[in-house]
Amino acid sequence: MDKVKVRMFDSFEIEYRGKILNESANRSKKLWVLLAYIIYFRRNTITRKMLLEDLWGSEYIAENVLKIAMHRLRQMLSECFGEEFGHSFLVCKNNRYNVNESFQVICDFEEFDEEIIKAKKIKKAEERLVVFRKAFEQYRGEFLASFSDET
Secondary structure, three states, rough: OOOEEEEEEEEEEEEEEEEEHHHOOOOOOHHHHHHHHHHHHHOOEEHHHHHHHHHHHOOOOOOOOOOOOHHHHHHHEEEEEEEHHHHHEEEEEEEEEEEEOOEEEEEEEHHHHHHHHHHEEEEEEEHHHHHHHHHHHHHOOOOOOOOOOOO
């Protein structure tokens, strides 16, 4: 299973097979928000309606705006990680969007949470401190701080 490392503390970044894609790629902010949304909610059902309401809200949107955004997003992923990744990482079936389950997505905020939970269960203070330190190595700033001006 291919591993995809995702960083959401501070800035948003994806690493796959030694290549890194981040916001310096200078694409539309909406594409980055769309990608982060799909990755964050990948364990849930993400419908077209949810994406349109949560990301575009009350803005007037053309019927095919999500289709165009997904095409541009796949294109952006392909340019960095190759055609195969770009066309297979994100899937859409029956108006439901998600990350392809054949990829193992590892997110910094999830690793942080797992380490905190693990540390709280350790009785010896010295051992607990080691695990807390490991958790705090993941923390690099506010969650998706660069998206704070997005609505």
